Amino acid sequence: MIWFRHPASPNTYSSHSNDESVMIKYQPHDRPFAESSEQNKQVILEVIQPLLREAKNLLEIASGTGQHALYFAQTMTHLSWQPSDLKASLSGISSWIADSIHQNIRSPLALDVSSDPWPNEQFDAVFTANSFHIMNTQNVEDLFRNLSTVIKPNG
Structure with missing residues (x-):
């Protein structure tokens, strides 16, 4: 189920169905939360969804909190979503x-x-968001250099 934040009550979420009777309280320490991910997920989805219609599997680079991974995987169920990040972020993504x-x-x-x-696997697509501005120049160069090892031909 996808949960959305209620603007009037920042620690209250309701289900995707907008059913006001289905609500949970979210405690900020339960898992990592990035307001930017919450705010931009729908806009990003509108851009990437048409591009990923034929894709079967995707590698996400720098999954951060995991919010995008969960939202996009639940929205594009035809797609196997592989999140990745630094070791320190894995428990939050999980x-x-x-x-x-x-x-x-x-x-x-x-x-x-x-x-x-890098994974010993070929992906139809590779995705990253909210990442380049926090990576150093060497990380960005290495990311682009290694893409060819994980992206399928015509991916």
């Missing part, structure tokens, strides 16, 4: 994934784009 009833979101991979081995 806490978001634990909320998913869908089987198309995988356990997060530890991936430092400059030092960790």
Whole structure:
């Protein structure tokens, strides 16, 4: 189920169905939360969804809190979503994934784009958001250099 934040009550969420009778309280320490991810997820979805209609699997680089991974995987159920991030972020991503009833979101991979081995798998697409501005120049260069090892031809 997808939960949305109520503007009037920042720690209250309601279900995607907008059913006011289905609400939960969210305690900020339960899992990581990025307001920017919450605010931009729908806009990003509107851009990437048409591009990913034919894709079967996707590698997300720098999944951060895991909010985007959960939201996009639940929205695009035809797609196997592989989140990844630095080791320190994996438990937070996993806490978001634990909320998913869908089987198309995988356990997060530890991936430092400059030092960790990249997955030995080919993906139809690679996605990242809210990441380049916090990566150093070497990380960005390494990310682009390694894309060819994980993206399928014509991906």
